Amino acid sequence: MALLELSDVTVHYGRIRALSSVSLSVAEGEVVTLIGANGAGKTTTMRAISGILPLSSGRILFDGRDISRLRADLRVVRGICQAPEGRGVFPGMTVRENLEMGCYTRKDRKNVAADFERVFALFPRLAERRDQAGGTLSGGEQQMVAIGRALMARPRLLLLDEPSMGLAPRFIQQIFHIITEINEQGTTVLLVEQNARQALSRAHRAHVLETGSIVRSGTGAELLADPSVKEAYLGVA
């Protein structure tokens, strides 16, 4: 059974339709990636899953239960946490406080120390900067905070919206490497990326979004080899 399942999800901004009948699923343990051009609706999909945008129609199942109308904060309790596009680091909180925000809904306080260790092991840089204000971090460091913070929620499903955006190439490599590592440690990942080659090569399965609709689906390897994907997203003629 799929951990996350979207069926015929349609979302509007006012009267503008941003998603039309999007259906996709993510199985436990997978990395699934959603690729597409700017404005295709990737972020909209992520926001709909997290519950900060209402659905016009369709439904979202998580762990077999309908969460389509569940309050956004309660979806975090169920086990969905997102590192949003643009990172959303709280500028006036220290790195440590930002990470604490990831455990906002957690009841098992005694395991939190171990999770701090885990995040600091994944991102040693954050350990060095733990008392620095979020607003004064570099873009790459902020992205680490955003991912680390989402991990602090111990999510069953981690949503990553363009984690490589705006980062220097060496940071991009590192971020993708860490995403694989997080997945190998047992967290299911739904990854939105414009960096299609990296995303497809690390994903078990992938979907291509174009103007609010899914136009192609397959394994990462299949889409990497797909001529139209190659042409449109991998910069190969």
Place this chain on the structure above:
Amino acid sequence: MVHQLATAVAQGDGGWIDFNVPLLVDRFWSNTVDGLAYGSVYALVALGYTLVYGVLRLINFAHSEVFVVGAFAAYFTLEGLGFRPGPTPQLSTLSIVANLLLAGAVAMIASGLVAVVLERVAYRPLRRRNAPSLVFLITAIGASFVVQQLFFVTRGANPERAIRILRPRPLFEVFGAKVTNIQIIVLVAAVALWVVADGFVNRTRLGRGIRAVAQDPTTATLMGVNRERVIMLTFLVGGVLAGAAALFYLMQIPQGVVYNGGFLLGIKAFTAAVLGGVGNLRGALLGGLLLGVAENYGQSLLGGAWRDVVAFALLITILMFRPTGILGESLGRARV
């Protein structure tokens, strides 16, 4: 220069403004002491403006009425406890403390509840409909009038007759200025409450939730913060502090319980919040105390009629040089 000005006042032939420097020098320390004690009322009320502004970017103009509710609540509690207008009764210290605590508790609960109810009936429906901020502003002013007029209709235009339970008594002197028992109680209690509020916002989980909503509401939601609950909590904390401020006000100005008693005080507390840096808890404390002191200096220097002008002159002057207030915005921006 100083002498010329002083002479001008002494001879009564001054121009439009007379600078009475000798009086300011003479009263400097007593002005300072009185100003700090009265300014702590501004500071506590300013915290309510600042907290709500932080999470909603809304100037809650009805906050002054939340304060008035506290003042009436404290007054009626004292009345209910058997106190009557007239001379201050002779009471044991224990009885005074117990009665003040009781009046304070009732005022804090009443103000806190009214603030929360106000948020529910006036602001939440607008939030649900994504109303533009101008609509919130006019609603806040409208809500303020409604509460004010409720007191006007039920209690009339005249202030309640003063009930005193603690006689001001000089405890010690600083540079010749007498410091009364009331001033010490008010100042210590106000600073203690500020420390509790600051600790709550900066060191607890719920406080982190408030700061998260202030800094980035959408991401706060993505972390599992219930924004509506945070907003309610913020109004509650602001209201409770205004209730405490109302008791401290009553202890210093027992004749000041009146339906429109929140108007000027509210504007000044708001001024104090902006002065210190709106959205900044430390700024509210600093702004409140500074304003309390400054308007006393202004009164001595320029005469009683200028007292209220000084507050706003100070505000405008500081904002010209530091548009974000003395300490800047902090609930919403970088704090460290």
